[in-house]
Amino acid sequence: MNKHDPVDVLIIGAGASGAAVAWSLAETKMHILCLDQGGWMNPAEYPSTGRDWEAKFYGDWSTSPNIRGRPEDYPINDDNSPIKVVNFNGVGGSTVMYTAHWPRLHPSDFKVKTFDGVADDWPIDYDALTPFFEENDRMMGVSGLSGDPLSPLTHPPMPPQPLGLSGPLIGKAMNELGWHWWPSDTTVATMDYEGRARCINLGHCTPACAQGAKASTDITYWPHAIRAGVEIKTHCRVREILTNEQGMASGVVYYDKDGVEQFQPAEVVIIACNGVGTPRLLLNSVSGRFPNGLANSSGLVGKNLMFHPYAQIYGFVKEVTDSNRAPPTCLWSKEFYDTDLSRGFVRGYGIQFGRGAGPVFEAVASEQKGILPWGADHHRVFRRLNGHRIGVSAICEDLPEEHNRVTLDPVLKDSHGIPAPKIDYTISENSRKMMDHGLARGREILEAAGATDICINNPIPWGGWHLLGTARMGTDPARSVVNEWGRSHDVKNLFIVDGSVFVTSGGVNPTSTIQAIALYVADQMKQRLANLFD
């Protein structure tokens, strides 16, 4: 095995959190190296550059690593889960392949036990993250409208996306019902921003933005971090973290782009592989001292997996909607975000609205739902459906349950022979009630908008975008994996900065909060450099 010169800080994963922590730590002038199993992306190859842009979503640009199967991907056994894991592997991670919806967790989300008597409070609060939310919004480049009465106050540096054709249809329906709605904060640039061109409505945001208007960390944080001296090595897949006789992390074993085993020593190791990749790595890092996996004295590594079950309902209006000619999401609602026990469940959900879909997606989805017939009537029905869709998705707060977990599959391995993750997950009764409530309210919204041919996905099966809770943060080493500033309780030079440290999930997309936490942990590390391992 080749051994390299030691680095001060080794970051595993170049996605949302890895990029943020790398950029923040760069000012220390330490030698920082990031290893990522994927490579740099080439926007010229993104789907929206070709006529077959929609077909690619079902293959090479699927959100599912099991379908996509790029060399950078690792397989995931999610047979025992109604929600399938979706992600992206490469520089930028899943920010390359996300919808850019950009809410923050609410202040109350950090005190769930205090407010509602369920789950646990976080060891930090919203106020501790506020400056890092703001810093992150500037770095990622956020568009939106300040002043939402039901959301934390934000200061987006760019104006919101236009309402387009779909937004007013939804807004009128919500006003008729007297329910809250607001233009979403998004990481879609609505004006030229920090070298990124403004959005030109390619409409196909999720599988990567050819225009570069959607923020992904390969075009936001990484150029700054690299200019500041951070080194990044691509196509390097980490197999395990090694420890020394003092029980400290000594470095990592990885396979380089040629598949050759390498050892990279490091003074500090930071894991940024998110809620499936991080527990997989820790559980694969077994030694005599850590027989149950690294940083796992609590036994909680991999447990408490939270997804955010999505309950989706959509329909078709007479008016023309934005279809594939706009970013897919533009509005949210927090009307049902907070606990109201009269609804029959605790906690709540955010709503994100969909503007529509392209013709292939519409045809495939509608045929599967049985509303687009085979035969002579196909053409008439398709013309009524295509370009007329609006959608409502309830993104439900998933509470932590230890039986929802990531373990190592006894058989399945990746292309380097590293054991693959296995997901065991069930949707709780509380979440089911929340999803049903969301669908019922969604139906009211669609009916107020005049929609017909209403269809549901409950849950969205390939909707496991948000991978949270599998290395939770806390002050009690018996009940958590990392402390209140991201350091492992067991291994004092090992840090985790991704979604796995979430104690609870909130009812919103988590990437903004994940990156704020990464910046917060980096700040804590910088303040404690003299006694980081005490």
Added chain:
Amino acid sequence: MSAAHELTSAHRDDLRAVAAMIIPASDEYKVPGADDPAIQADMLATLGRDTALVTQALDHLAHLAGKPLAELDTAKRDAIATEFRATGGAAAATLVRVVLQCYYRDDRVLRSLGLELRAPFPKGYTLEQGDWSLLDPVKARPVKLRRSP
């Protein structure tokens, strides 16, 4: 080896027949059916990773039909199609998706739908601002955010 070479002649005949059943030609909308030679050629040329499932679906279809689909009368074909879609699982869904994704990128079809014959990038689309006054009643709502006690 291209997908076209992996499908047998019988497979290709049945693919053409089932495609026509899913989307027949229409004089009213001035569009070809999904059995159009150019659309069929697109399917065969781009099957790629879907080849195995599509082959499996066509084998299932052949098993249900017992003979080439095109040789069945309309009533029998329709019954077979219904059973195929109900029992064909992921393979049938993949076959149908392949037919639809190739059909709805054909120039003649897109033109009939009033859609532009181009990739989204680099031209993009224009998005109108919409009526922002709709937000006024929401702006008038009091700020309500649970804070820590």
